[in-house]
Amino acid sequence: MREPWRYSTQGISIALRVTPRGGRDDIDGIETLANGRAVVKIRVRAIAEGGEANRAVTELLAKVLGVPRARIKLLAGATSRLKQVAVDGDPRMLGESLRKAIAAKLDTKD
Template sequence: MTGRAFFRAEGEAVLLFVRVTPRSSRDAIEGVTVDAAGEARLAVRLRAVPEDGKANKALVALIAKSWKIPKSAIEVVSGLTMRQKTLRIAHDSIAKILRDVAEAKGGSLS
């Protein structure tokens, strides 16, 4: 993959770069994808509609449930109204979780 990895460390937290597809038939983390700019992102499908913050809340809930971390540890820091979002995740086990995702989905750790 070219460009940056789909996540990077930021102090005690991790920034996670996500591409959301709202109004999907199911909620699912699809894996790592590369966008048109050559940047790696975690592809996520959500049933929620992108209005009144519903998709953002669904995204946080899905990540929290899938990775067994509290919702309070996850914050949408950019892209509130866009498909491409950046999440800040402050949790002790997040680095291991993301390494596992990268290895399983062919992602990059650079």
């Protein structure tokens, strides 16, 4: 399966599919959309009004990746479930942190 993030010299860019009012703040793994695009599935408790879900996504990613919230920027999809975010930092470390978080989630499903 293709990773839903791209590396750059500044960090990584992550494709997300967000479920607001999802009951908990968590990463649910990787999903391949009908068009073949891979995305990280994220659910947040926040509602999709006034940017609350976007803030919750930023907070969750900051916690999972171990970076300050200020290093995470929403690039596209402010009002959509499909979002693109950029995370500034060491690209290899960020990619590895995300990979570990997704693998840990998959291990708990078994």
